[in-house]
Amino acid sequence: MSGYLSGVLAIFCINLIFAYGIFVTAAAGQINLGGAGFQAIGAYAAGWLGSTMGTPIWFSIVAAALIAALVGFLISFPVLRTRGVYMVLATFAFGEVVAGFLLHTDVFGGAMGMVVPLHVELWVLVVSSIAVTLVAFYLMATRLGLSMRAVNDDEDAAIVMGVNVRAVQVAAFTIGGAFTGLSGALYALNFGFVEAQYFNALLSIYILLYVLIGGTQTAWGPLAGTVFFTMLPELFRVGGSARYLIFGILIVLMMALRPEGIITRGLVRGLSFRGGARGG
Amino acid sequence: MTGFAARDKGLGGHSRNADAPDPRRTRRRGGKRLARAMSDPTGVAAARISLPAPAIAAAILVVLIGLGVAIGGKVIAHQVVSGLLLGAIYMTVAVAFTLTIGVLNFLNFTIPTLFMLTGMAAWGLLSGGYLTLAGRGAWLAALAIGVAVAVIASLVVERFTFRYLKMKHGDATEHAIPLVSSLGFLIIFENLVLITLGSDSQRFAVPFAADLHVAGIVVGVPQLVSCVLAVAVVAALSFVLKRTKVGRALRTIAENPDTASLLGVDVGRVVPVVFILTGLLAGVAGALFTVNYGDVSPFMGDNVGTKAIAAMVLGGVGSIWGAIAGGLVVGLAETLSIQFFGGDSVAMTVWGLVLVIIVLRPKGLFGGAPIGKGKM
Numbered sequence: 001m002s003g004y005l006s007g008v009l010a011i012f013c014i015n016l017i018f019a020y021g022i023f024v025t026a027a028a029g030q031i032n033l034g035g036a037g038f039q040a041i042g043a044y045a046a047g048w049l050g051s052t053m054g055t056p057i058w059f060s061i062v063a064a065a066l067i068a069a070l071v072g073f074l075i076s077f078p079v080l081r082t083r084g085v086y087m088v089l090a091t092f093a094f095g096e097v098v099a100g101f102l103l104h105t106d107v108f109g110g111a112m113g114m115v116v117p118l119h120v121e122l123w124v125l126v127v128s129s130i131a132v133t134l135v136a137f138y139l140m141a142t143r144l145g146l147s148m149r150a151v152n153d154d155e156d157a158a159i160v161m162g163v164n165v166r167a168v169q170v171a172a173f174t175i176g177g178a179f180t181g182l183s184g185a186l187y188a189l190n191f192g193f194v195e196a197q198y199f200n201a202l203l204s205i206y207i208l209l210y211v212l213i214g215g216t217q218t219a220w221g222p223l224a225g226t227v228f229f230t231m232l233p234e235l236f237r238v239g240g241s242a243r244y245l246i247f248g249i250l251i252v253l254m255m256a257l258r259p260e261g262i263i264t265r266g267l268v269r270g271l272s273f274r275g276g277a278r279g280g
Numbered sequence: 281m282t283g284f285a286a287r288d289k290g291l292g293g294h295s296r297n298a299d300a301p302d303p304r305r306t307r308r309r310g311g312k313r314l315a316r317a318m319s320d321p322t323g324v325a326a327a328r329i330s331l332p333a334p335a336i337a338a339a340i341l342v343v344l345i346g347l348g349v350a351i352g353g354k355v356i357a358h359q360v361v362s363g364l365l366l367g368a369i370y371m372t373v374a375v376a377f378t379l380t381i382g383v384l385n386f387l388n389f390t391i392p393t394l395f396m397l398t399g400m401a402a403w404g405l406l407s408g409g410y411l412t413l414a415g416r417g418a419w420l421a422a423l424a425i426g427v428a429v430a431v432i433a434s435l436v437v438e439r440f441t442f443r444y445l446k447m448k449h450g451d452a453t454e455h456a457i458p459l460v461s462s463l464g465f466l467i468i469f470e471n472l473v474l475i476t477l478g479s480d481s482q483r484f485a486v487p488f489a490a491d492l493h494v495a496g497i498v499v500g501v502p503q504l505v506s507c508v509l510a511v512a513v514v515a516a517l518s519f520v521l522k523r524t525k526v527g528r529a530l531r532t533i534a535e536n537p538d539t540a541s542l543l544g545v546d547v548g549r550v551v552p553v554v555f556i557l558t559g560l561l562a563g564v565a566g567a568l569f570t571v572n573y574g575d576v577s578p579f580m581g582d583n584v585g586t587k588a589i590a591a592m593v594l595g596g597v598g599s600i601w602g603a604i605a606g607g608l609v610v611g612l613a614e615t616l617s618i619q620f621f622g623g624d625s626v627a628m629t630v631w632g633l634v635l636v637i638i639v640l641r642p643k644g645l646f647g648g649a650p651i652g653k654g655k656m
Binding site for chain 2: 031078079081082084085088089090092093094096097099100101103104201205212241242244245247248249250251252255256259
C-alpha cells in the first residue's frame with residue numbers, strides 16, 4: 001500500500017471513530033460543536049502517558065479513552081442545562097477552552113506541540129474503527145439506543161414513557177467522549193506528533209457536518225457521511241479549495257433537499273429484507 | 281434532523297421557548313409584552329426595558345478604565361483606548377449575531393465570512409484596477425462596494441438557509457437545519473475567495489495615517505473615526521428597532537412568528553430585513569477593520585467572528601446593548617491580557633468566561649433586554 005493511500009486510510013479511520021463519538025450525542029438530540037476538544041484530550045492524554053509515564057501502548061489508548069469519557073461525563077452536567085443554540089455555543093466554548101489550555105500549558109509542549117515516541121500501526125486503526133462501528137450499531141439496537149432515539153424525537157413523550165432522559169443524555173455524552181478520545185489517542189500514536197492548533201473549531205465543524213449530513217437516525221449515518229466526504233474528493237482528485245467548495249455546496253443542497261441526512265430510518269427500512277414492520 | 285423539531289414542540293405553547301436552558305422553570309407569558317410592542321408605536325416600553333443595561337455597562341467600563349489608568353498610567357491608558365477601539369469592531373459584529381438570534385433564533389455562522397468578503401472584495405477591486413475612475417476616493421468606493429457585496433451575500437444566505445427551508449419544511453426556526461446550512465455557506469464563501477483571490481494576507485493602503493495625541497495617548501484617526509462610525513451604526517439600528525414600523529414588526533416576530541403573522545406582519549417580507557441588516561453590520565465592521573489595520577486576508581473574519589460570538593454571550597444573547605457592552609469588554613480584555621499575560625492567554629480567558637456564563641447565567645453579564653421575549 002502506498003504511503004499516500006495509507007495516510008488517507010489512517011485519517012479516514014480516525015475521522016470515522018470521531019464521527020461516531022459525535023453521532024452518539026447527536027442521536028440523543030444534542031449537538032456537540034466542541035468535538036475537537038474531546039479529541040485533543042484523548043490525543044494529549046495518550047501522548048503524555050506514553051512519553052512521560054512510559055505506559056504500554058494499549059494502556060495509553062484505553063486510559064485516554066477513559067479520561068475523555070470522564071470529561072464527557074463531567075461536562076455533560078453543566079452543558080445539559082442548556083439547549084438548542086445555547087448548547088451549540090456551550091460546547092463550542094468548551095472546545096475553545098481546551099485548545100486554549102493546551103496551547104498555554106508548557107507540560108504539553110504549548111504552541112510547539114508534543115512529540116509522541118510510541119507508534120501504532122495502521123491495522124490497529126482499522127481494527128479500532130471497525131470495532132467502534134460495530135459497537136455503535138449494537139448500541140443503537142439496545143434499550144439505551146432506543147431511549148436515545150426517543151429522547152431525540154420527542155423528549156417529553158420519552159419522559160411520559162418512563163425514559164430517564166437526563167441519564168440517557170449523560171450516557172450519550174460519556175460514550176461520545178470515549179469514542180472521540182479514542183480517535184484522538186489513535187491520531188497521536190499513529191502520527192507521532194500532536195499540536196493544539198490541529199484541534200481547532202473548524203475540525204469540530206467538519207466532523208459535526210459529516211455526522212449531520214450522513215444522518216443521525218441510524219448508525220449508518222456517520223459511516224455514510226465520513227465515506228462520502230473523505231473518499232469522494234479522493235476519487236475526483238480535486239485538491240485544496242475546490243474540494244471544500246464542493247463540500248460546502250453539497251451541505252447547502254443536502255440541508256435544502258434532504259435535511260434528515262443521507263441515510264434515514266425509512267431508507268434502511270426500505271432496503272432491508274425484513275420489510276417495514278420492525279424496521280429501524 | 282427532524283427530531284430536533286419534534287422534540288422542541290413537545291410541551292405545547294411556543295416552540296421557540298424550548299431553546300432556553302430550562303423552559304419549564306423560566307417560561308414566560310409573551311402575550312403581555314407582545315401586546316405592548318404592538319400597541320406602542322412610540323417604543324417607549326422598549327426603551328424603558330433596555331435602559332438599565334447601557335447604564336450598568338457604562339459604569340463598569342468607566343470603573344475599569346479609571347482603575348487601569350490610576351494603577352498603570354499611560355501605558356495602560358493607551359491599552360485601554362486601543363482595546364475600546366478594537367471592541368467597537370467586535371461590538372458591531374456581535375450585534376449582527378445577536379440580531380439574527382434575537383429575531384430568528386438562528387446562529388448565523390456566515391457572519392465572519394460576510395465580514396471577510398467586504399475586505400477581500402474591496403482589495404480585489406482596488407488591486408484589479410477596476411476603480412481608477414474614482415481617483416483618490418477609490419479606496420472608499422471599494423469599501424462601499426465591499427459592504428454591498430456582504431449585503432448581497434447575506435441575502436443569498438437568506439434565500440437558501442431560511443426562505444427555502446421554510447417553504448419546504450414548515451418550521452425553519454429550528455436551529456439545526458439553518459445552522460448547518462450557514463456552516464455550508466461559511467465554507468463556500470471562504471473557499472470561493474481562496475480560489476479567486478488567493479490565501480495571502482494583502483496590504484490595503486489607506487491614504488491617511490495621521491495620529492492624534494490626546495493627553496499623551498496616541499490614537500489613530502482611522503480607529504477613532506471607525507469607533508464613532510460603529511457606534512453610530514449600532515445606534516441607528518437600535519433606533520430602527522424601537523421607533524420604526526419595520527422595527528416593530530421585527531420585534532413582534534422575535535416574540536412569536538405565528539402570532540406576528542396573525543397580527544398582520546408579513547413575516548416572509550420582514551425576515552430578509554434581518555439579513556440585510558446583518559450583512560450591513562458585518563460589512564461595515566469588515567470595512568472598519570480593513571481601514572484600521574491596513575490589511576486583509578481570507579481568514580480575517582475567523583478571529584473577529586469567534587470573539588464577537590463570545591462578546592454576544594457575555595453581554596446576553598439576543599440583547600443589542602448586551603452585545604455592545606460585551607464587545608467592548610472583550611476588546612478591553614484582549615489588549616489588557618496581552619499586555620499582562622502574553623498573547624495566547626486571551627482565548628482561554630474569554631472562552632472560559634463564556635462557558636461559565638452560558639451555564640450559570642445565560643442572560644449574560646449585563647442582563648440587557650432581548651429583542652423579543654425572554655428566550656433565556
